[in-house]
Amino acid sequence: MSxxxxxxxxxxxxxxxxxEEIYTWTGRARRWLLKRLPPQKLLPQDQPSYVxxxxxxxxxxxxxxxxxxxxxxxxxxxxGPQWYHTSGLGHFTNSVHLWSVELFFLLMVVHLWGKxxxxxxxxGRVLTWVTxxxxxxxxxxxxxxxxxxxxxxxxxxxxxxxxxxLNAVGIGAWFDVADLGQMFAxxxxxxxxxxxxxxxxxxxxxxxxxxxxxxxxxxHPWNESEGPR
Amino acid sequence: MDIVASAPGIYLGWGAVTIQLGHLIVIVVMLVLFALAxxxxxxxxxxxx
Amino acid sequence: xxxxxxxxxxxxxxxASRPWQGRVRDYDLFKEVAIxxxxxxxxxxxxxxxxxxxDEPAVTFASWSSSDPVDFASTATAELGGTSDTAQYGPPxxxxxxxxxxxGPIDLQSLAGVRLPxxxxxxxxxxxxxxxxxxxxxxxxxxxxxxxQKARWTDAYAKALAADTGHSLPRPTAGxxxxxxMIASLSAMARSGGLDGALAGQGGFYPxxxxxxxxxxxxxxxxxxxxxxxxxTGDQWGMMNxxxxxxxxxxxxxxxxxxxxxxxxxxPNADLVVVLIMGALTLLLALLPFIPGLxxxxxxxxxxxxxxxxxxxAARDSASTGQxxxxxxxxxxxxGLSGTSERxxxxxxxxxx
Numbered sequence: 286m287s288x289x290x291x292x293x294x295x296x297x298x299x300x301x302x303x304x305e306e307i308y309t310w311t312g313r314a315r316r317w318l319l320k321r322l323p324p325q326k327l328l329p330q331d332q333p334s335y336v337x338x339x340x341x342x343x344x345x346x347x348x349x350x351x352x353x354x355x356x357x358x359x360x361x362x363x364x365g366p367q368w369y370h371t372s373g374l375g376h377f378t379n380s381v382h383l384w385s386v387e388l389f390f391l392l393m394v395v396h397l398w399g400k401x402x403x404x405x406x407x408x409g410r411v412l413t414w415v416t417x418x419x420x421x422x423x424x425x426x427x428x429x430x431x432x433x434x435x436x437x438x439x440x441x442x443x444x445x446x447x448x449x450x451l452n453a454v455g456i457g458a459w460f461d462v463a464d465l466g467q468m469f470a471x472x473x474x475x476x477x478x479x480x481x482x483x484x485x486x487x488x489x490x491x492x493x494x495x496x497x498x499x500x501x502x503x504x505h506p507w508n509e510s511e512g513p514r
Numbered sequence: 515m516d517i518v519a520s521a522p523g524i525y526l527g528w529g530a531v532t533i534q535l536g537h538l539i540v541i542v543v544m545l546v547l548f549a550l551a552x553x554x555x556x557x558x559x560x561x562x563x
Numbered sequence: 564x565x566x567x568x569x570x571x572x573x574x575x576x577x578x579a580s581r582p583w584q585g586r587v588r589d590y591d592l593f594k595e596v597a598i599x600x601x602x603x604x605x606x607x608x609x610x611x612x613x614x615x616x617x618d619e620p621a622v623t624f625a626s627w628s629s630s631d632p633v634d635f636a637s638t639a640t641a642e643l644g645g646t647s648d649t650a651q652y653g654p655p656x657x658x659x660x661x662x663x664x665x666x667g668p669i670d671l672q673s674l675a676g677v678r679l680p681x682x683x684x685x686x687x688x689x690x691x692x693x694x695x696x697x698x699x700x701x702x703x704x705x706x707x708x709x710x711x712q713k714a715r716w717t718d719a720y721a722k723a724l725a726a727d728t729g730h731s732l733p734r735p736t737a738g739x740x741x742x743x744x745m746i747a748s749l750s751a752m753a754r755s756g757g758l759d760g761a762l763a764g765q766g767g768f769y770p771x772x773x774x775x776x777x778x779x780x781x782x783x784x785x786x787x788x789x790x791x792x793x794x795x796t797g798d799q800w801g802m803m804n805x806x807x808x809x810x811x812x813x814x815x816x817x818x819x820x821x822x823x824x825x826x827x828x829x830x831p832n833a834d835l836v837v838v839l840i841m842g843a844l845t846l847l848l849a850l851l852p853f854i855p856g857l858x859x860x861x862x863x864x865x866x867x868x869x870x871x872x873x874x875x876x877a878a879r880d881s882a883s884t885g886q887x888x889x890x891x892x893x894x895x896x897x898x899g900l901s902g903t904s905e906r907x908x909x910x911x912x913x914x915x916x
Contacts, residue, residue, distance in 0.1 A: 334586035335874040339551040349603035380611035402866040406852035409574025418849040438619040445781040453834035455671035458655035458678035466771035499871040504585040519615040536810035
C-alpha cells in the first residue's frame, strides 16, 4: 500500500474523477457500487410517468407494516416473554404485534399479485423477483417462530404439531420447537436479520433497475422527458 | 378490549370446508384491495416542468 | 431486428432493460414512506384496539390430571410401558425401528440420529417420582423387575384404565404390580403442581427447554381434545387457525390444505410428503421468471392493461394524432404498440447532475 499522499478529488459528481486512480479493493468496490447505484438512482425525485396506479403503494405499505412489526416486537422482547400476560399495555402491544403481522402478509401478497400480473421480472429484474419470494418464505418462518414464543396454549399446540414437519425432514433435532431458548434466538435475532437483509437487497434492486415499464411499452417522441433541471 | 379476540372462534362451513370468519374477511379484504388498486383512478402528479 | 419474447427475464435491448428515457413525474420517496408508515400504524393500532389478541392460558399437568385423571393415568402408563406415541416416535427422540417417515429410499428423519434422547419411562415417570420427599417403594420394585415383567404389568393396568369409564382410577389388582401405586403417586404429584416443576427442572435451574413436557402433554387425549374444540387439529385446517376469534397464520393455507385431502390425509409419511411438495412449489414460485407458459399468463390475461391504462391511452392518443411516422404506422384501434418505434438513446439519466 502506497504511503504517498495523493491529489485525489472528493467530488461526488462522477464515480471517480478523471484524476483519481482506482487501486484498492475498496476503490474498485466503490466504483462498482456507484456505477450500479449512483445517489440519483438511490434517492430520486421523480419516477417514470407510467407509475400511476394504486397497486404501486403495496410494496411501500408492506415495508411500513414490517416497521410496525419490528417496533412492537422490540417492546415485547425488551419487557420479557411473560410481560404481556399480565400487563394491560403488554397485552395491547401483543395485539399490535399480531395485527401488524397480519397486515404485513396481507399487503405483501397483494404486492405479489400486482407484480405477477405486471410481469415485473422483465428487463433483467429476475433477482428482484427471487429476493421477493425468499423474503416471503423467510417471513413465514419468522412468523412461525413467533407463534412458538407466546408461552400459552397456542404455542404449546403449535410446538407439538410443528415438530412433526421438522422431524420428518430431519432438522427437528437442531430446530427444537419446544426449546424456548432456541426459538428466541431464531425469532428475535436470526430471522429478523435475515428478513431485513433480504428486504434491503430487494429494495436496492428495485432502485438499481427502476420500476418495470408496461408490457409492450415504447418511449415515444411525445413521451420524452422535458429534461431534468 | 379483548371481547372479540377471546370469544370462541366463528367458523363457517360448507361440506368439507370450514373457514374461520377472520380468515374469510382477510381473503375478501385482499381481493377488494387488489380490485380497488387496479380500478381506482390515480391522481395526476403535479409537474414541475 | 427480431423481437425477443417480451416476458423473458433476460436483460436485452428492449425498453424494459434500459433506464427509462421517457416522461417522468414528480415523486417524493421519503414523503411516501412517512405517509405510508403513519397510515399503516394507525390501521394497526385501530385493529389492535378493537379486536385485541387471544391469550389462552397454557395447559399444565395440574389442570390435566384434575380435569381428566383417567386420561392422565392412561398416558402415564403408556409412557412407563414405552407404548406411547413419543416412545415409538423414532429419531430424534429414540431409535424405534421402522418409525421414521420415508419416501422410497429417502429417509430424512433418520439423518439427525437420536440427538434429543428421551426415555419416556425414566424421563416422564421415574425421575419425577424420585424427586418426591419420600420416594414410593413401588419405584424400587419396578426398577428391579425384568423387561418382560414390566410389560405385563403396564399392559394389565392399561387395559383396566381403558375399561374405566369413571372419573377415578381403577382399584389396583395383583397382576398390575407396582404400576397403579406409581401412577397414583404421579397423579397426586401432578395435581399439586409438582410434576410441572419436576419436568421443567430436569434442565437444571434455568428451564427453557420444554421438549419433555410438550411431548408428554401431546400423548394424552385431553390436550388433543382441547385443540379440537378450537379447530386446531390437522384435519380442521388447524395449521392456519388461531385460538379464539382472530385470524391466525392464514398464509399457511396451502400447507394446511394438503392435510385435508386424500391421499395425503391418511398417509403415514404425510408430513414428509407435504413438506417436500411445499418446498417444490416455493421453488417454482421463486423460479417463475424462467418458466415459459407460467410467465406468459400475464400477457394472455391482460390485467396489466388496467394497471397501465393511463400510459396505454396516452400512447394511443399520441400515435393517433400522428406525432411520428413510425408511431402512426403502428397505431390502430387495438391497444398497445409493438416495440420498434424508439428514439435514439440519450445519455443515461443516472449520470446527469
